[in-house]
Amino acid sequence: MYSQTKPHAVFADTLQAKVGELVERAAAAAPGAERSRLLRWLLVAAAVFVLWRVGRGAKKLFWAMFGIAMALWWGGGAGWFLFR
Numbered sequence: 001m002y003s004q005t006k007p008h009a010v011f012a013d014t015l016q017a018k019v020g021e022l023v024e025r026a027a028a029a030a031p032g033a034e035r036s037r038l039l040r041w042l043l044v045a046a047a048v049f050v051l052w053r054v055g056r057g058a059k060k061l062f063w064a065m066f067g068i069a070m071a072l073w074w075g076g077g078a079g080w081f082l083f084r
Contacts (some may be wrong), residue, residue, distance in 0.1 A: 011052070019045045 026038040068074065 015045065015049060015052075019049075 019042065022038055022042050026035055026042060029038060046080040
């Protein structure tokens, strides 16, 4: 049928590029305050990435659960579950 590509996330590209730069700088830095600061920034970037992915996944999960709930509701299964 129709082939549809997903829109490319500019945010993901920018984050990946900046994290790549940080990894290179952290690998080249001598142990000490500078390396510690860079590793903290890498941890922050990883946390932002994880939150972004969880947010995208939560949206899909919400709509899937909503669809199942509506199917149960209109099919009469919700009445049995709610009023047993």
